[in-house]
Amino acid sequence: MTGGRPGARAELMLSLGVLALGAFAAVIAFGLPDAAGYARVGPNFMPKFVAGGLVVCGLWLLAEVFTGGWREAVPENPEERSDHAPYPRAFGWVSAGLFSQMALIHSAGFVLAAGALFACVARGFGSTRPLRDVAGGLFLGLGVFAFFVKFLNVNLPAGWLQPLLGAAGI
Amino acid sequence: MTETLQSLLGGFGVALEPMNLLWGFVGVTLGTAIGVLPGVGPALTVAMLLPLTVKLEPTGALIMFAGIYYGAMYGGSTTTILLNTPGESASIATALEGNKMAKRGRAGPALATSAIGSFVAGTIAVFLLTMLAPMVVEVALKFGPTEYFALMVFAFVTVAAVLGSSMVRGLSMLFVGLLLGLVGIDDQTGQMRFAFGVPELMDGIDVVVLAVGLFAVGEGLYVATYQSRQAEQLERMSGSLWMSKEDWRRSWPAWLRATAIGFPFGTIPAGGAEIPTFLSYALEKKLSKYPEEFGHGAIEGVAGPEAANNAASAGVLVPLLTLGIPTSATAAILLAAFQNYGIQPGPLLFQSQSALVWGLIASMYIGNVLLLVLNLPLIGLWVKVLMIPRPVLYGGILVFATLGAYSLHQSVVDLVTLYVFGLLGFTMRRRGFPLAPAVIGLILGPLAESQFRRALAISQGDPSVFFTHPISAGLLTLTALLLLIPWLVRVVRE
DSSP states (O other): OOTTOTTHHHHHHHHHHHHHHHHHHHHHHHHSOOOOGGGTOOTTHHHHHHHHHHHHHHHHHHHHHTTTSSTTOOOSSGGGGTOOSOOHHHHHHHHHHHHHHHHHTTTTOHHHHHHHHHHHHHHHTTOOOHHHHHHHHHHHHHHHHHIIIIISOOOOOOGGGHHHHHHTTO | OHHHHHHHHHHHHHHTSHHHHHHHHHHHHHHHHHHHSTTOOHHHHHHHHGGGGGTSOHHHHHHHHHHHHHHHHHHHHHHHHHHSOOSSGGGHHHHHHHHHHHHTTOHHHHHHHHHHHHHHHHHHHHHHHHHHHHHHHHHHTTOOHHHHHHHHHHHHHIIIIISSSOHHHHHHHHHHHHHHHHOEEOTTTOOEESOTTOHHHHTOOOHHHHHHIIIIIHHHHHHHHHTTTOOOOOOOOOSOSSOOHHHHHHHHHHHHHHHHHHHHHHHTTSOTTHHHHHHHHHHHHHHOSOGGGTTSOOTHHHHHHHHHHHHHHHHTHHHHHHHOOOOSHHHHHHHHHHHHTTOOOSTTHHHHTHHHHHHHHHHHHHHHHHHHHHHTTTHHHHHHHTTSOHHHHHHHHHHHHHHHHHHHHTOHHHHHHHHHHHHHHHHHHHHTOOSHHHHHHHHHHHHHHHHHHHHHHHTTTOTTHHHHSHHHHHHHHHHHHHHHHHHHHHHHHO
């Protein structure tokens, strides 16, 4: 069995994940109509094939978990991969940056969302100068905004800064 | 032969038009910059810039994308030599000797041999591409859907199963990519597949979202979690940029040998530049009169892999342009750039879009010269780029990455999908799943499906066509052998 091998649980979960994805794809693939025509192969053939492939890969991965673990697995010890010990807070900051951008982009606008994203990511990478990061992010966002709107005619949401950006002619 | 030269001359006419020259310059400069920046590769950069295809005319845009592609190979060596952090996997072999040379105060000659070697190999490889492409086109014109399908299956299996450390993990990622490629409307019947009524999914999953998610968000999350608290040591630019007579004598045979290894490897679906760089390194180590220097900064160990890297990346363009088959993640995204313009690379491209394709090839001769100038006299500038603090660098990367995905449909749904792919990329990197098969599966999957169904429509649903056409039968047999041999070897051994 998997024993207490480090990483075994992650491998088990991922193997089951691939298997589940295959099963899920299969359920949908078998619900698709045939509509085969001359080729005698319709829009449901490839989905069934891919679902089958995922199920086989999932089972194969699962078999490896129970026979000594994934072959050629990435070392569990971070030092062996020239990494340091995981720093979950950094992961959290980068994610928070992306979430705040999703939340802000349509209300506060692209520039402010870019400022928030930039500052959070920089914080995640160990920056200790939040003011510089917010300013840097706003500056970058403003530059990108002006370039897209002025030169590429791609609309980005101006949001709360609408009056300000409008007054600046952007 | 004369016909080829005539086409090439016409191509130079296109590439030397001021606007195209400008796009080429923008491309190689950007390419060098992103090659230098750790954490940004050519696949990611081209993906982030793909939305621009809506605004630019095709020739200029494709010249720029190609410039980014091979410019990144030049820039990557700078980072590798001075920082010992290979910017891309194809630079790992260079890191073995290049960083050691920099530590011994010979950064100058190391940078010079890699820039000049890249130029020599790049130019020879583009020349080989010029000569070889029309010949492949000749053959490919005879291909029907059956042959194309077999060729795509072969490419899928080599990229996913044969390369990389684990066959099953490569295949898993390939199937994930193929599944993502199925999302949206089926072109042949109009059937909606895997869209769950979400309007953003009905057009299919854009390669920009997948590539940026895996390579920028996933990479950002990974580096933040596992590498952001590491101190990095940037070697000083030391030693004259000039190579001594001795350096030249030891470098040039390595450049030529590496070109001979790199180019053919690039043309077959063997995952681009990674394998030939290691082969070249091993060969140079074997042939060198100074084997004791290897591991302590032998110049051949920099000259060879760097030249192989560049020759292979030009080789990758042979199957991409003549057959429409991408064999690396970057090539897959370049294919998507063509598709955005409604252009399908393949043998017909050389007839229907002759000015574009020859302009593109000619631009690479010019680009290599520009890159030599950018990377030798201006090297000091790129060293400054390396000094950008990591927090600022990754903040910027993620602003641009999310911008690329958001500007597709101005939709928050794309940002959510991007984060989901980021989580996938993080997990895949941590657990050793290769990312390229997913990108190639997404781009090439729908093409393979339509060739498959077309082949069967012609044969009235008789699947034996794949085994009665000799080319397709040969390719499928080869594919089956590639899948079975490792397993057979194991069974026989036990």
